[in-house]
Amino acid sequence: MADQHDADFTFRLWRYDGEPGELIPLLQSAQEHFGYIPRRAIKYISGVTNVPESTIYGVITFYSQFRLQPMGKHVIRICAGTACHVAGATTLIEAVQDELGIEVGGTTEDGIFTLFTVACLGCCSLAPVMMVDDETHGRLSAATVRKILRGVRRQAAKQAVPETA
Amino acid sequence: MSKIYVGMGTCGLSAGARDTYDTLKKLMGETPATAELHITGCIGMCYREPLVEIRDNGSRVIYGEVTPERAEEIYQRHVQNREIIDEYVVLREETAGEKTGSETEFITPQERIVLRNCGTIDPESIADYEAAGGYQGLRRALLEMKPAEIITEVKESGLRGRGGAGFPTGLKWSFAAGNQSDRKFVVCNADEGDPGAFMDRSVLEGDPHAVLEGMIICGRAIGADFGYIYCRAEYPLAIKRLNIAIASAREKGYLGKKILGTDFSFDVKIKQGAGAFVCGEETALFASIEGERGMPRIRPPFPAEKGLWQKPTNNNNVETYANIPWIMTHGAKAYAAFGTEKSRGTKVFALAGKVNHGGLAEVPMGMSIRDLVFKVGGGIKNNKRFKAVQMGGPSGGCIPEHLADTPVDFENIPQTGAIMGSGGMVVMDETTCMVDIARFFLDFTQAESCGKCTFCRVGTLRMLEILERITRGEGVPEDIETLRQLSVQIKESSLCGLGQTAPNPVLTTLKYFLDEYRAHIEDKKCPAKSCGALVDYVIDPEKCVGCTLCAKNCPVDAISGQPKQLHVIDQGKCVKCGKCISSCNFDAVYKD
Numbered sequence: 001m002a003d004q005h006d007a008d009f010t011f012r013l014w015r016y017d018g019e020p021g022e023l024i025p026l027l028q029s030a031q032e033h034f035g036y037i038p039r040r041a042i043k044y045i046s047g048v049t050n051v052p053e054s055t056i057y058g059v060i061t062f063y064s065q066f067r068l069q070p071m072g073k074h075v076i077r078i079c080a081g082t083a084c085h086v087a088g089a090t091t092l093i094e095a096v097q098d099e100l101g102i103e104v105g106g107t108t109e110d111g112i113f114t115l116f117t118v119a120c121l122g123c124c125s126l127a128p129v130m131m132v133d134d135e136t137h138g139r140l141s142a143a144t145v146r147k148i149l150r151g152v153r154r155q156a157a158k159q160a161v162p163e164t165a
Numbered sequence: 166m167s168k169i170y171v172g173m174g175t176c177g178l179s180a181g182a183r184d185t186y187d188t189l190k191k192l193m194g195e196t197p198a199t200a201e202l203h204i205t206g207c208i209g210m211c212y213r214e215p216l217v218e219i220r221d222n223g224s225r226v227i228y229g230e231v232t233p234e235r236a237e238e239i240y241q242r243h244v245q246n247r248e249i250i251d252e253y254v255v256l257r258e259e260t261a262g263e264k265t266g267s268e269t270e271f272i273t274p275q276e277r278i279v280l281r282n283c284g285t286i287d288p289e290s291i292a293d294y295e296a297a298g299g300y301q302g303l304r305r306a307l308l309e310m311k312p313a314e315i316i317t318e319v320k321e322s323g324l325r326g327r328g329g330a331g332f333p334t335g336l337k338w339s340f341a342a343g344n345q346s347d348r349k350f351v352v353c354n355a356d357e358g359d360p361g362a363f364m365d366r367s368v369l370e371g372d373p374h375a376v377l378e379g380m381i382i383c384g385r386a387i388g389a390d391f392g393y394i395y396c397r398a399e400y401p402l403a404i405k406r407l408n409i410a411i412a413s414a415r416e417k418g419y420l421g422k423k424i425l426g427t428d429f430s431f432d433v434k435i436k437q438g439a440g441a442f443v444c445g446e447e448t449a450l451f452a453s454i455e456g457e458r459g460m461p462r463i464r465p466p467f468p469a470e471k472g473l474w475q476k477p478t479n480n481n482n483v484e485t486y487a488n489i490p491w492i493m494t495h496g497a498k499a500y501a502a503f504g505t506e507k508s509r510g511t512k513v514f515a516l517a518g519k520v521n522h523g524g525l526a527e528v529p530m531g532m533s534i535r536d537l538v539f540k541v542g543g544g545i546k547n548n549k550r551f552k553a554v555q556m557g558g559p560s561g562g563c564i565p566e567h568l569a570d571t572p573v574d575f576e577n578i579p580q581t582g583a584i585m586g587s588g589g590m591v592v593m594d595e596t597t598c599m600v601d602i603a604r605f606f607l608d609f610t611q612a613e614s615c616g617k618c619t620f621c622r623v624g625t626l627r628m629l630e631i632l633e634r635i636t637r638g639e640g641v642p643e644d645i646e647t648l649r650q651l652s653v654q655i656k657e658s659s660l661c662g663l664g665q666t667a668p669n670p671v672l673t674t675l676k677y678f679l680d681e682y683r684a685h686i687e688d689k690k691c692p693a694k695s696c697g698a699l700v701d702y703v704i705d706p707e708k709c710v711g712c713t714l715c716a717k718n719c720p721v722d723a724i725s726g727q728p729k730q731l732h733v734i735d736q737g738k739c740v741k742c743g744k745c746i747s748s749c750n751f752d753a754v755y756k757d
Contacts, residue, residue: 020455023457063459065440081360082558085605122362122366125211127524135179136179142748
């Protein structure tokens with residue numbers, strides 16, 4: 001299964017035509033495909049672009065979007081921008097950390113949530129704001145944010161595939 | 166035939182606009198009326214989202230807070246029975262142009278040039294854009310003008326860069342135009358990283374063709390055949406709408422080879438950012454497009470001479486490009502008629518924070534802060550006192566209430582010590598701690614510093630440590646002088662704008678709110694009752710329902726109380742961790 005998944009990605013890489021400046025889009029593609037950037041993806045990309053792996057590692061660690069570890073099923077991004085800060089984002093972050101039992105940057109043990117803060121999501125008039133995957137939620141409080149996360153967790157539990165499939 | 170427009174920018178969507186749209190779609194399928202359903206971008210009235218506009222024969226009625234239930238009512242009463250529901254109306258415009266409704270104070274002072282189509286057209290329809298006059302500017306520029314004439318027109322409009330630096334746009338274009346090369350590039354900076362700024366996001370989501378048209382005209386003016394739009398990855402909807410716009414522009418022949426039958430060819434590509442604020446700095450942005458770590462490069466040479474891949478490049482902000490088509494169709498004089506002598510035209514501001522009307526407003530340059538906050542912004546939430554407005558993001562500063570009559574433009578705002586910046590305005594009241602705000606911005610710039618320059622990399626960290634100590638009640642009197650010294654050193658020794666302006670929030674708060682610093686350092690008190698370590702945590706007897714959650718979560722057992730009865734915090738035991746506030750579902754714990 002993993003081999004086919006890898007093969008799909010390397011096939012995409014095979015179409016790379018040597019256009020300059022494609023490193024970051026290729027890394028974004030890898031992250032979209034695998035959910036993070038595994039070591040072997042760095043090898044593949046190095047192979048087709050002729051950029052040394054160490055240089056690629058340097059690029060990955062510079063940009064906050066890239067992950068070298070697998071992420072949870074659902075990625076939470078709490079906005080820590082100015083308007084959200086002034087509207088009480090700190091309390092929100094504490095509430096989420098408390099609710100999920102993890103720190104910012106961590107993933108829950110059941111693998112459902114990964115928690116990040118983000119500099120500004122650009123939804124300032126709805127502060128404080130949080131994104132769960134691609135959905136944005138605004139006008140939050142400690143109470144409503146817990147409710148949203150519990151709802152997501154319930155959905156994730158329903159969709160869980162039994163191990164013995 | 167009624168036309169129904171549902172505001173589906175990111176603000177609208179997070180307020181629930183998708184459910185509203187789906188409800189209306191379902192209703193139209195079940196009980197059809199003579200109506201069309203469209204999406205539109207952000208009209209800027211974010212504080213009343215979700216917004217639905219109904220257009221009948223030239224008259225417009227905009228309804229606010231349109232939940233699915235309200236949508237159903239509006240559909241039945243307005244769309245089917247032609248009855249306007251006054252209590253839900255936020256704005257109404259009759260054919261004659263007169264505006265009525267509860268939000269006229271927000272809309273009337275505005276001059277919408279950049280936002281001309283936001284909230285009025287379907288951003289995913291090039292036909293809508295053309296019907297609103299789109300690509301007429303390109304026609305004029307390409308078919309009736311020489312490149313040098315385009316540049317003259319832009320110069321005479323007085324347009325200055327809207328990304329924050331305010332460099333005269335026409336002059337910038339003339340530099341790239343004047344340099345010879347086999348290849349030149351047009352770059353659009355859509356990285357909008359300033360926390361509190363969302364002007365560019367709304368333009369990209371609500372009127373992406375305006376940006377494309379501006380870029381194509383620039384390409385013609387400077388002799389470039391390719392453009393890049395560097396858009397931050399945190400704006401997925403903007404990227405989606407841009408991709409749709411690019412595809413339809415290519416289809417119609419506005420992008421690609423031999424545009425409009427001339428020998429001018431131009432195409433664009435989107436490059437997504439990867440989460441680095443510093444990539445909003447143009448040389449770091451180029452490095453990122455080239456696939457490298459986003460570290461700034463030394464200037465000179467400037468991008469007009471050696472930019473992307475060392476070729477002459479013109480880089481401008483989204484808002485700057487969005488002005489260009491309007492200037493081409495209406496002329497430089499019409500644009501220069503707005504604004505002040507040295508700051509012509511209009512500016513889009515993102516009002517946020519403790520203001521009643523949080524959203525986007527485009528006003529002529531030169532409006533006072535007071536008018537922006539109280540007229541357009543509708544005043545301070547909950548009738549609290551206006552304390553300061555933060556402008557210019559992490560490069561800017563906090564302007565206190567007593568300077569509220571300062572006109573907002575490129576000349577006057579810098580005299581306060583702040584900068585106008587890209588347009589983010591975060592309004593603060595008496596509950597905002599200015600020392601905490603300085604700490605907040607240093608926390609941000611420290612994390613975003615690329616690390617190249619020692620003084621930025623290490624200096625911002627040292628400043629942050631001092632500010633953190635002060636907000637924890639561990640400040641010492643020498644800290645203030647140390648902060649001032651570090652500020653000067655960091656400003657003078659940094660290669661790029663991030664480092665050169667990182668100390669600004671500290672410098673402006675020291676200038677205008679020194680008493681707050683002194684209170685934190687000498688009295689160990691936070692006058693705004695915000696810094697957790699310097700306040701008491703108290704339970705409000707009016708709100709507490711005795712659910713016992715706070716007591717259960719308190720790490721030092723400082724909270725006592727019987728179930729269903731008022732709980733009390735023992736100040737002697739309290740370690741001020743704040744867990745009680747974040748556990749309470751009834752907002753019953755407050756800081757005093």
